[in-house]
Amino acid sequence: MKNPTTPPPLDVDAICKALSNPVRREILASLREPQVHFGDQALPLENGVCAGKIDAHCALSQSTVSAHLAVLQKAGLVTSKRVGQWVFFKRNEPVIEAFIAHMNAQL
Template sequence: MNEINIDAIHKALANPVRRKILNWLRAPEAHFRDQQFPFDFGVSAGQLDKRCGLAQSTVSEHLKTLLRAELVTSRRISQCVFFKRNEPVIQAFLEHARTEL
């Protein structure tokens, strides 16, 4: 794995909505029970929009920030985009925080 971008991760985690999204993605089956697709794909952008209760464009910007920080990954299947936590990056960041701060 490449080096993680600590500054981008801190920026992403500074917003409570983005922290909620990461928390929801930790256990998608508990938070997105009405999703029609397997969670192996991740959670659809539409489900995240609905759960956040914010404008689609706002949620999209939050997801872009999480993607730039590499805290989530995305996968397009047909017209749907799915998001999953990027556990290796999250674990590397937690290890960095534990040993460097």
């Protein structure tokens, strides 16, 4: 039986695919310092960044950014939290750190 606190194995291929797109890399980079890029958000950044703010930051349509966020979430690079009608996104630092460590060990 698996330990419930054990993180799921990294999906390295999904992460590499997610990182292959410059828009997704820009989203991850901007989420690293949300106070710098999204400081005008009304709700606390501890919840994450509202999807609408990410849309505006990327200057792309809501549907395009939503698709990029879905790829990042599927790869485990971001997490989401619904608060009322809004969805907030944050970087998943443990997965990002594990991926970097994996790549450093394997390459």
